[in-house]
Amino acid sequence: MKPLTEQEIRTAFVNCTKGEAKRLSVPRDLAERPWDDLDYLGWRDPQAPDRAYVVAELGDGLKGITLRCPGTTVGQLRRSMCSMCVTTHTGGVSLMVAPKAGRAGQQGNSVGAYICSDLACSLYVRGKRDAGVGGRLHESLTLEEKIQRTVANLAAFVAKVTA
Numbered sequence: 316m317k318p319l320t321e322q323e324i325r326t327a328f329v330n331c332t333k334g335e336a337k338r339l340s341v342p343r344d345l346a347e348r349p350w351d352d353l354d355y356l357g358w359r360d361p362q363a364p365d366r367a368y369v370v371a372e373l374g375d376g377l378k379g380i381t382l383r384c385p386g387t388t389v390g391q392l393r394r395s396m397c398s399m400c401v402t403t404h405t406g407g408v409s410l411m412v413a414p415k416a417g418r419a420g421q422q423g424n425s426v427g428a429y430i431c432s433d434l435a436c437s438l439y440v441r442g443k444r445d446a447g448v449g450g451r452l453h454e455s456l457t458l459e460e461k462i463q464r465t466v467a468n469l470a471a472f473v474a475k476v477t478a
């Protein structure tokens with residue numbers, strides 16, 4: 316993806332108030348992020364570990380989503396699969412819940428998904444970060460197809476948030 320500025324990131328959020336988007340903690344190391352290898356920018360809030368953020372360009376403009384991780388990581392010993400990038404981790408997948416955009420969100424409606432706890436799906440898909448033994452299924456898909464699948468999964472999740 317193309318590198319983003321703090322301003323672009325803050326204005327992209329669709330499921331929080333403008334005030335929250337202005338205050339939330341944007342990574343300070345934007346210049347060092349591996350943008351060429353990212354399908355989305357995802358990070359955990361260093362001040363509030365139960366909060367996470369995802370920003371992606373999904374064909375119809377830049378979209379940012381705020382997420383809560385209500386529990387700790389799913390079962391420390393249980394293997395779970397990320398619903399975005401289909402990587403299996405032992406204790407490295409979190410249930411993340413996004414308030415829906417607009418009135419539905421104000422009424423408390425939300426959408427959840429199991430996502431890599433470190434939000435590094437793009438790097439697992441490309442083999443740039445190791446998920447351990449059995450982390451990646453052997454598949455006949457090309458890298459490009461796996462990337463497209465991850466983006467499609469993320470787009471479907473964002474569409475549910477904004478629906």
Ligand SMILES: [Zn+2]
Binds near residue numbers: 400435
């Ligand atoms: Zn993932």
